[in-house]
Amino acid sequence: MNSQFAVAVHVLSLVSQFPQHSSSADLAASVGTNPVVIRNICGQLRRAGLLQTQQGVSGAHLTRLPADITLLDVYRAVNGAASVFRIHEHPHPNCPVGAHIQATLDVRFVQAQAALEAELAQTTLADVMGDLAARAG
Template sequence: MRLSYKLSDAIHILAYIEILKQHDLSSKSIAASIGSNASVVRNLMLDLRSANLLTTHQGIAAPELAKSPDDISIYDVYCAINMTHNLLNIDPKTNPNCLVGGHIQDTLNQFYGDIETAAYEQMKKISLANVIQDILK
């Protein structure tokens, strides 16, 4: 299974822009911090800009947060980056003729929904400011 680092990278970008606002904010510089390539950074920045979390100016490497770090939650970032999967996933290939295989999907779907709802609520409580404060301590 392939893991997605989009949320982590998007939070990294926002924290980098806020913490190092007096430094080089080019996508190349940010990509070096993430350990990625500049096109990944630019694509995530487009998503963040579309969600009104980031402002950018064509031809100028001077992105800025569109809101205070206190007003940007991890959930806001999660919603901005177009995650195409749930936090938890259920194997769709179970045997419907088996007692467990025939019922596990519906059972886990219910429980996983509850877990994801709780996770989203927790994500709403954690701000970018919290992340930045922890990085700087």
């Protein structure tokens, strides 16, 4: 898994708390990345229906309350249907391990992906923001 998921949660948390300071430059400064990266992630969040922006107008707004956005929503926005777990594509079919590794790992990977998604579905953006507030003291 790349860092897009974490960046997306960061962006949504910032937008929720500070919509007036949610230009791609402001968000990029907080995340510590390039504004182009932020614009790409914001595009994914917008297409997923989690974020609203207007072309030519600085700023963004959540389309739902933070309590109504789960981490699974965010995960799917930036990862689509792709699994975190990937199997190498061309194991040698005549190798005793290579011939069976994909089928063997597929079962485990499907179970692990389901567990990950179940956990993400139980946590909302509001939960994350509450944790952030507690840490900020």
